[in-house]
Every structure is written in structure tokens, then in C-alpha cells.
Amino acid sequence: MTYQHPIVDRATELDIFEAMFARSEDRGESILLLKDGSGQGKSKLIQLYEKHCRENHVPVSRVDFKGGALNPSDVLRTIEMDFRPFSNLQRCNEILYSTVPAPSIQITDNISLGSAQYNVQIEPMNEWILETQRILWEMSTQAMLDALFASTSAGQENFVILFDTYEQASEEIKRWLSKHILRMSTPQRIGSLLIVVAGKDIPPPTGEWESCCKTIHLQPLQLEHWKEYARQLADDISEELIERVYARYRHSPLDMATIINSLSPLEKTSYA
Amino acid sequence: MPDNFLEQLLAAKSAEEETKILLKMLPVNISRAAWAVAIPHWFNAEIIAILLPDMAAQAEDLYVQLQRQSFVEPFQDRGHNIHELTRKRILNLWWHERRPEYRRISESAHSFFSSKEGDIHAIEAAYHYLVSMTFDPEDTISRWNRIASQLKTSRQYALVHTLIQNTREHISGGRVPANMEGLVSQWERSFAKELVSIGKQHQKKEDWTSATEILDHAQKLYADLHDEKAQANILIKLGGSYFQKELSDRIFRELEQHKAAIADLNRTTVDSYRSQANLLRFSPSGRMREALSLRMGIIEIDPEDFDSHLAIVSMTKELDGNVPSIYMDKARQYVREGDWYALTCLESVCENFDLAFEHLKRAAQDENFDPAWAWKDPDLQWIRDTPHFLEIVGPKPEE
Numbered sequence: 159m160t161y162q163h164p165i166v167d168r169a170t171e172l173d174i175f176e177a178m179f180a181r182s183e184d185r186g187e188s189i190l191l192l193k194d195g196s197g198q199g200k201s202k203l204i205q206l207y208e209k210h211c212r213e214n215h216v217p218v219s220r221v222d223f224k225g226g227a228l229n230p231s232d233v234l235r236t237i238e239m240d241f242r243p244f245s246n247l248q249r250c251n252e253i254l255y256s257t258v259p260a261p262s263i264q265i266t267d268n269i270s271l272g273s274a275q276y277n278v279q280i281e282p283m284n285e286w287i288l289e290t291q292r293i294l295w296e297m298s299t300q301a302m303l304d305a306l307f308a309s310t311s312a313g314q315e316n317f318v319i320l321f322d323t324y325e326q327a328s329e330e331i332k333r334w335l336s337k338h339i340l341r342m343s344t345p346q347r348i349g350s351l352l353i354v355v356a357g358k359d360i361p362p363p364t365g366e367w368e369s370c371c372k373t374i375h376l377q378p379l380q381l382e383h384w385k386e387y388a389r390q391l392a393d394d395i396s397e398e399l400i401e402r403v404y405a406r407y408r409h410s411p412l413d414m415a416t417i418i419n420s421l422s423p424l425e426k427t428s429y430a
Numbered sequence: 431m432p433d434n435f436l437e438q439l440l441a442a443k444s445a446e447e448e449t450k451i452l453l454k455m456l457p458v459n460i461s462r463a464a465w466a467v468a469i470p471h472w473f474n475a476e477i478i479a480i481l482l483p484d485m486a487a488q489a490e491d492l493y494v495q496l497q498r499q500s501f502v503e504p505f506q507d508r509g510h511n512i513h514e515l516t517r518k519r520i521l522n523l524w525w526h527e528r529r530p531e532y533r534r535i536s537e538s539a540h541s542f543f544s545s546k547e548g549d550i551h552a553i554e555a556a557y558h559y560l561v562s563m564t565f566d567p568e569d570t571i572s573r574w575n576r577i578a579s580q581l582k583t584s585r586q587y588a589l590v591h592t593l594i595q596n597t598r599e600h601i602s603g604g605r606v607p608a609n610m611e612g613l614v615s616q617w618e619r620s621f622a623k624e625l626v627s628i629g630k631q632h633q634k635k636e637d638w639t640s641a642t643e644i645l646d647h648a649q650k651l652y653a654d655l656h657d658e659k660a661q662a663n664i665l666i667k668l669g670g671s672y673f674q675k676e677l678s679d680r681i682f683r684e685l686e687q688h689k690a691a692i693a694d695l696n697r698t699t700v701d702s703y704r705s706q707a708n709l710l711r712f713s714p715s716g717r718m719r720e721a722l723s724l725r726m727g728i729i730e731i732d733p734e735d736f737d738s739h740l741a742i743v744s745m746t747k748e749l750d751g752n753v754p755s756i757y758m759d760k761a762r763q764y765v766r767e768g769d770w771y772a773l774t775c776l777e778s779v780c781e782n783f784d785l786a787f788e789h790l791k792r793a794a795q796d797e798n799f800d801p802a803w804a805w806k807d808p809d810l811q812w813i814r815d816t817p818h819f820l821e822i823v824g825p826k827p828e829e
Contacts, residue, residue, distance in 0.1 A: 197515045201503055222506040225471065225550070226592045232507075328588030329646045399436050406440060412515060413448070415500035420455035421435065 168203050170377050175207050178372065179216075179318060179352040189340060191363070191373040192356040197412030198376050200356040204322050207354070211318050217241050220320040223327035230334040237319065317351050324357030379411055388418050395421060446526075449519040456499075459485065463492045464499065467512060468520035469535050470543075471554060471596075474509030480542045481535050508550075518603075525561075525605050537562040549586050552577050557596040560606050567607055574617055578624075587625065587647040594618055594654065615655055622651035626664065665703075703728050704737060711745065711808075718745055729760075736764040736772065744779045744809045753780060770796065775809035786813050790822050802827045 171192075178190055194200050204220060211218035219240035221233050321327075321335070339353065363371035381404055388400045395418075407414045435455060442448040453461045466481040467473040475493040479486035493510075496502050501516035512520065524532040536558045543555035556573060559565060574593065581589050597614050600606045625648035632641035645664055652660040703724060710721035722745045725738045732738070739761035747753050758780055765772050770793035777786035790813070793799055804810055805826045813819055 197513065205504070222504070224505055224511070225508070226588055226595075228506075229586070229588070236506075328591070329650055330588055330643055333643075333646070402436060402440065410515075412500065412513060416452050416516070417436075417439065419498075419500045420452045 168199070168206065168376075171203055171374065172207060172210070174372070174374055175352065175354065179316070187370055187372040188351050188353060189363075189371045190352065190354045191360050191371055192354055192376075193358070193360050193373060194376045195358060197410055199411045200376065201322055203376070204320050204354065204356050207318075208320055216316060216318055218318040218320065220322065222322040223325075223331060224323040226326045226328050228331060229328070230331060233331065233334070241317065319351070319353045321353070321355045322357070324355050325359040326357075379408060379414070381408075384408070384414065446519045446522050449516060450523055453520075457495075459488065459492065460495050460499075463496055464501075464512070465520060465524070466535060467496065467510075468517045469524070469532070470539050470558070472505040472508040472511045477509070477539075477542070480538055483538075521603060521605075525603060533561060533563045537564065540564075549577075549581055549584055549589050552580060553589055553593050553596065556593060557600070560597065560600050560610075565606075567610065567613070570610075571613060571617055578621055582628070587644060590621060590647065591650060591654075594651075618651050618655060619657075622648045622655070622660070625651070700728060700732050700735065703731075704735075707738075707741065711741070718749060721745060722749070733760075734764045736761055736766060739764060740772070740776055740779065740809065744775070747779055748808065748811075771799065774813075775807065778810050778813045781812060783813055783816075787818050787822065790819070794822050 175190065178187055192200055192203070201222070208218050208220045217240065219237045221228070221236050319339070324332075327335070335355075340355075360373075362373070381401070384404050385397075385400055388395060388403075403414060403417055407417065435451070438451050439448055442451060453464055455461075456464065463478060463482060463485070467478060469481065470477060473481075473493075473496075475489040478492055478496075479489040482489075485492065497510055501513045502510050503513055505511040511517070540555050540558035540562045543551045543558060546555075556577060559573065560570070577593060578590065581587060594614060597606075597610070601611050601614065625644050629641050629645035629648060632638075632644060649661055649664040652664060707721045707724040707728065710717040710724060713721075722742060725741045725745070728738045729735055729742070739757050742757045743753055743761055746757070758776075761776055765776055770789045774786050774789040774793050777783070777789060790804075794801075801823050804823045805814070810819075
């Protein structure tokens with residue numbers, strides 16, 4: 159797939175995304191750690207790449223851990239929903255639903271599992287129901303991810319999974335990611351799978367992870383790209399003003415974008 | 431206009447002042463909405479209508495307009511939010527310049543989120559309560575306890591961290607009474623204790639997954655409280671769960687994380703790794719190489735740790751048949767004076783058998799000498815199969 163370079167220069171980073179996805183350099187890296195400070199544009203870059211994937215019909219799923227409230231089943235649900243339309247994943251769903259047995263108990267309440275419903279007879283909020291739900295999800299996670307990774311290893315399908323705001327993910331999520339997703343991304347297992355993890359505070363990869371992780375930081379914004387961007391938003395702004403904004407705020411893309419947006423309130427395009 | 435605007439901006443003395451100027455540049459209704467939606471952690475059209483009831487009719491349109499701002503970003507499954515940098519500045523402005531209105535809007539937010547079902551809404555309501563007009567410090571802890579018991583039922587322990595972090599957000603902004611910091615820490619500590627006890631119950635039931643998860647949360651709370659001793663104690667408990675779940679990679683990762691932090695040597699933490707190394711060494715599923723790696727990690731933290739040097743010598747001999755002299759020399763250097771049992775082990779592993787028996791005789795006179803362990807101790811396997819050993823230690827006790 160080819161992508162259109164964005165208006166504002168993030169082509170360097172997107173080229174890295176793309177090279178890893180296409181395995182054009184094929185160093186066996188399939189996990190990209192995007193680390194940078196607040197307001198530098200990590201989330202916008204992630205959203206930009208998500209949009210680009212969708213436009214090019216590449217199966218992509220984006221999960222943002224902001225707020226710290228997601229649990230593994232929420233993440234799995236998002237991934238499953240995003241990948242559902244892609245035909246090769248039918249096998250995933252078949253495995254998912256054939257592996258999870260319906261609990262052999264009487265019926266009064268429903269447990270949702272993806273699109274399937276399991277009827278269960280127990281008091282709502284009973285500890286037991288939660289435990290059952292957890293076990294079901296654990297089983298289904300394994301089944302779905304096995305199918306997903308088998309599919310990529312066989313080269314049948316390509317996938318992109320984007321995780322944002324990693325620093326706010328709960329410990330449970332971090333452990334789950336490590337156990338079920340990141341750890342499966344060894345060079346031997348992966349066909350064409352790109353996993354991007356973006357955040358302010360991501361621990362450096364150690365041990366076996368080093369060989370499948372690549373870490374990048376966002377490139378500083380160049381003056382010419384800034385001018386180009388500012389001009390598109392407000393062409394009546396003087397050259398001097400653009401340069402002064404750049405001189406003062408170039409280390410804070412969010413502030414720069416906010417200033418230009420404020421100068422041109424009717425035509426908002428966000429950048430940082 | 432733009433040049434004047436920039437002059438004003440460049441003359442600003444703080445990031446807050448810059449933000450105020452930038453918000454002023456927006457159309458009045460969007461600017462007002464931007465101020466208001468910075469108060470909650472996320473917003474959507476429904477929330478805009480609650481925060482600004484006089485603009486409720488325009489809420490949908492304002493929501494769309496706000497999404498076009500650079501400082502607004504999507505909040506998965508909940509709507510959108512003001513970027514954390516901008517939000518922090520706007521909240522400072524609210525508190526210092528428009529406090530009564532801030533309290534009034536927070537009151538509305540508190541009522542709104544309280545009326546919604548679900549843990550996330552209860553936590554957001556608790557956050558707004560702290561700066562609302564009806565805030566009562568005396569009532570805070572019982573409110574949090576109610577939320578905590580709700581979270582224990584739903585097992586959403588991770589949200590406790592959100593509750594605490596949200597409160598700290600107000601504390602660092604100076605928006606709550608000074609004694610709240612102490613109250614939060616006290617509550618956090620007592621909740622961590624409770625989690626430890628729940629974690630232990632799960633360990634007793636051999637539910638290692640739940641035990642690990644719950645103890646992990648407790649450890650995070652103690653880390654937040656900078657209580658290294660409590661953290662170390664949890665590490666010891668967690669070690670058992672990791673071991674049962676064959677999660678030695680977790681033990682190693684924890685060790686890596688703690689290496690720098692405990693350069694000044696937290697004895698209890700090192701002890702926890704020692705006990706985990708022993709668990710691995712004596713595992714029936716043969717995990718001695720992992721135990722060896724862990725011991726290597728321990729001496730990186732504590733280069734004078736005799737036990738680990740001896741264990742490395744002993745395990746290497748058992749696994750590969752040779753005795754690495756560098757570790758043997760270090761073990762000799764750091765063996766505790768008068769610790770006859772340790773000296774027996776060392777000389778046994780180094781095959782200085784006569785010396786080993788001399789030390790063993792002295793060790794056996796100690797009131798703490800444990801003959802049963804001497805019959806099991808792998809360090810003594812090199813001298814055990816002798817009449818001399820039997821004579822000193824006595825007959826092998828029945829299992």
C-alpha cells in the first residue's frame with residue numbers, strides 16, 4: 159500500500175511505520191514503541207496512521223488507554239469489532255465461539271461475549287458471575303489471538319494494532335498485553351503484523367523483546383513544514399508572525415497548532 | 431489583528447495567560463464551552479448541556495465545533511477530552527480567577543455523574559465533589575469507602591488508582607484543603623492493606639491469577655506511597671504466585687526494575703529475591719538455570735551476598751560439574767565469621783571434605799542446627815553419603 163504524505167511533516171515517522179508494516183527492511187521488528195512527551199503529537203500521528211490504514215483497507219484497530227478504565231475484555235472487544243469485517247478473520251470467530259463452552263447452568267441472566275450471548279442463572283453481581291465471565295474471556299482471548307497470529311504467520315492477512323496512552327493503562331492491561339499480544343510478536347511468529355505502542359512512559363524492551371521492538375521519538379518540526387501548514391490554515395498571516403510563533407513554540411507542537419487555530423477559527427484542522 | 435494577538439501572546443508571563451489569550455480568540459460560545467468542558471476528564475454533547483444549561487440547545491453543535499480545536503482529542507468510548515496540557519492550564523485559571531463559577535459547574539458535574547451507573551461515573555463524581563460547593567472533607571473517606579467496596583465487587587481494582595490520581599490532580603493544583611494529602615495517603619494505605627489480605631485469601635485458594643493481579647495493585651499503591659518496605663513484602667508474596675504460575679520472567683523483570691531503585695540496598699527486597707531463587711531451585715519441574723540467573727541478578731544488587739555466591743557455585747557444580755573460581759573466592763571473602771553451617775556448605779561444594787566435616791561438627795553443636803535440613807541441603811550432597819556425616823548429624827529423619 160502507498161500513503162499520501164500528510165500536509166504537516168510526519169512523513170519520517172510514517173515511513174518508519176510503513177517500512178515495519180511492509181517488512182521492507184525485515185529486521186524482524188514488529189512492535190514499534192513511540193515515546194515522547196505530552197503535546198508532541200503522538201496521538202495525532204496514531205490517528206493519522208489509523209485513518210491511512212482504513213483508507214487503504216488494511217485491517218487496523220486502535221485502542222486508547224486514556225482514563226485507565228479499560229480491562230482486557232474491552233481491548234479484545236475493540237480489536238474483534240475492528241477486525242470482524244475482514245473475511246480471513248472468519249476463522250478467528252469460528253474458533254472463538256467454538257472454543258467457549260456455554261456454562262451448564264440454568265438461565266436467568268445474560269453474559270455477552272463478543273456477539274454471542276450466554277444465558278446464566280445466578281444473582282447479578284454475584285462473585286461467581288464475574289469469575290465465570292473472566293474465565294470465558296480468558297479462553298476466548300487465547301483462541302482469538304491464536305487464530306489472529308496464525309493467520310498473519312501464514313501470510314493470509316495483514317494487521318495493524320495501535321495502542322495509545324500506554325502510561326495510563328492499568329497494571330492488569332500491561333500484564334495482559336505482555337502475555338497475550340506483545341509476547342506473541344516474536345520474529346518467528348509474525349507474518350505482516352505491526353503493533354504500535356505510544357506513550358510518555360514506556361519501559362525499554364529487554365531480553366527477547368529487544369529483537370522485535372523498535373523505539374522512535376517524534377522528529378522536531380521543521381520551519382518549512384510549519385510554514386506550509388500555517389499557510390494552509392490562514393494565508394493572511396505574515397511571514398514574520400509565523401516565524402515568531404515557530405521561534406517561541408517550536409518545542410510544543412500542541413501550542414503552535416492551537417495558536418494557528420485561534421488565528422483561523424473557522425477552518426480548524428488539528429495537527430499536534 | 432493577528433500581529434496584535436501575537437504581541438499579546440509573546441508578552442504573556444505564564445502558560446496559563448497564553449491559554450487565556452488563545453481562548454479569547456475563539457468565537458464567544460466556543461470559548462465558553464472550551465472553558466467548561468475542561469472541568470471533567472471527558473465530555474460529549476450531553477455533558478456540555480449539563481455544564482452549560484443556558485446553552486443546552488446548542489450542545490450538539492458546540493460539541494462538533496469543539497472537536498475541531500487542536501487541543502481537543504477523542505476519548506475512546508466516552509466522547510472527547512481537552513488535551514491534558516491545555517486542561518491543566520484552564521483548571522488553574524478556573525481556580526485562581528473564577529472559583530465560584532468553577533465550584534458551581536463542578537457541583538453540576540458531580541450531580542450528573544452521580545446519577546449515572548457504573549464505576550467510572552462514580553469515580554468522576556467523586557473527583558468533582560472535591561471542588562463542589564457542597565464539599566465536606568469529613569464525608570470524603572466514607573464516600574471513597576463506598577466506591578472501594580463497589581470496585582471490590584466488580585473487581586475493577588485498577589480504578590482505585592484513577593480515584594487516587596484524580597484526587598492528587600486537585601491536591602497538586604492546590605484546590606483542596608492541605609490535610610487532604612494526608613487523608614488520601616491514609617486511605618490508600620488502608621486499601622492497599624485490604625488488597626494484600628484479599629490477595630492472600632486467593633493464594634490460599636490457589637487462585638494464582640487473581641492473587642497476582644490483586645497483589646500487583648497493592649504493590650502499585652505502596653509504590654505510590656514510596657513505602658519500599660511494604661513493596662518488598664508484597665514482592666515476597668508475589669514471588670510465590672509468580673512461581674506457581676511459572677512466571678519467572680516476571681520475577682526477572684521486577685528484579686531489573688528494582689536494581690537501580692535499591693542500589694542503597696533494601697535488605698527485605700533482596701531477601702524476597704533470595705526466597706524466589708530458592709523456590710526456583712527446589713522446583714520439582716527443574717528450574718535451576720532460572721534460579722542461577724536470578725542469583726546472578728541478586729549479586730548485581732548486593733555484590734557481597736554470601737548466600738548467592740555460594741548458591742551460584744553450588745548450582746553451577748550441580749549443572750555443569752565445575753566450580754567457578756571467581757564466585758568461590760567471593761563466597762570465601764563474604765562468608766560470615768563463625769557461621770559454621772555456611773562454612774560447611776562452602777567446603778562441601780569446594781570438595782575440601784576434611785575441613786567441611788570440621789565445620790559440620792561445630793555447626794551441629796549450635797542449638798539452631800537442623801538435622802532434617804542437613805539431610806536435604808543440596809550444598810551438602812557431596813559429603814552426605816559418608817559414615818562421618820551420619821555420625822555427626824545423626825540418622826536421616828523419616829519423611
